[in-house]
Amino acid sequence: MNMNDFSPIYWSAPYQKEVLAKVIGINKHEVKVDKALFYPSGGGQLSDLGLIVYQQQDIKVIGIEKREDGNWLQIDSVGDSGLEEGMEVLLQLDWDRRYSFMKSHSSQHLISHVLKRLFDIETLKANFDDEKIDIEVSRNLSEAEISEVLQESNQLINEGAEVISLIVDKDEYKNKYRDVARGKVSNENTVRLIQLGEGEGYDLTCCGGVHVKNLSEIKGIFLDTFKGNSLKFFIDKHGIDSVNRQRILMINLEEITAKKGEKLVEMLKNKLNEGKILQEGNLSLLKMVFSEIAYRSQEINGNKIVFFNLPEIDRQALQSAARELEKGFLIVVLGRNDILYFISTNGELSAKKINDIIIEKTGSKGGGNKGFAQVNVKNIENPLSLVKEVLTMFN
C-alpha cells in the first residue's frame, strides 16, 4: 500500500499552487471542498490563505477551521458568492505566504537538529511566521553557543540537502523510525515524518507541516534575538534586510562614538559606569551640604530657612539625602530642569502649603506633601525672591 495516495496535496505536492475541486459542503461563512490544497494550521505553522475562484469571482479564503467532519474554508459570506454544493471551483494558494512558511518550518527543523547534535538541547516549542522563527529550548544558550549554532546551520544550508517527506503506517513507524527520530513520539495510525538529507539523512522527526524540497532554498538563517531559552530568527530576504538595517544603526553609533566592535561595547559600559559614580558622588556631596544646614540657615518670621541653588541635583538625590536632615528646618532647593523643591523638617511648616501658594500665584505645575513638595519654575523670573515673599506670610 502506498500511503502517499492518501496524503493531502500540501504533503504530496507542496509546490502545487492551484487545483480544481468540488464543493462538498456549504454553510453561511464556510465551504468544504474535496481537495486538501490549503494547509489547515498545526505544529506551530499557521494556516494557508488564498482564493476560491468561481465564474470570474475571487472569493477570499480568510481562514481554515479544523473540525471532526473535515477542514472548512472560511470566507466572508457564501450568500453573495452563488456557491453551491456540487460545483467545481478553482482553489488558489496565497503562494508567498505558503512559501515563506515552508522555508521557516524547514529552517526550524534544521536549527533544532543542530541544537540537538552540538549541545544535546531539545526543542520544546516552535512557531513560524513570515520568514520568522521562534523556538523555545530546554536550556539557556551562551553567546558562543548560539553563534556556533548559526554557523553550523548556515553551513548546512550552503551545502544543501533534500527535505524528504515519509508517510508510513503505525507498524512501520514503530519498527523502523520511532527509536531514531528526534523529538516527540507519534501515536497516530498514519505517521508523517520529515527527513533532512538524502539516503539515511541526518535528521528525522514526526511532523505534519509543509516543507521546502531542499534546504538551499532557505538561503540563510540570521539571529533576531535570544533571551534565556527563547531564540528568534529571521531567514532569507527578511534576515538579510534585518542584518543590513542593524548594520546601518551600528554605523551611526560608531560615528558618534568613534569606536568599533568590542571597543564600542567597552566604551559604553565605562560611560554608564562613570555616570553612576558621578551620581553617587553628587549624593555624598549633597549629604555633606545638608549636614551643615544649621550654619547656613536664615530666619524669616521665626522660621529657619535654608536656600540652595543646585542645578545638577534631581528629585531622587534630594529625597535620599533628605532622610538625614536635622529637624526644625525648611530647605528650599532650586534643582535640575528648573524644579523648585521644598523639604520641611519643621512639623509646623508644611512644604505642600508653601508650594500650593506658589502654584496658585504663578499657574505653574507641581505637587507634594507636608514634608516634600515641588513646582516647576521655568517661567518664573526670580523664584527664590518669590519664595521669600511667600514665606513672610508664615509665622
Ligand SMILES: [Zn+2]
Ligand atoms: Zn515540523
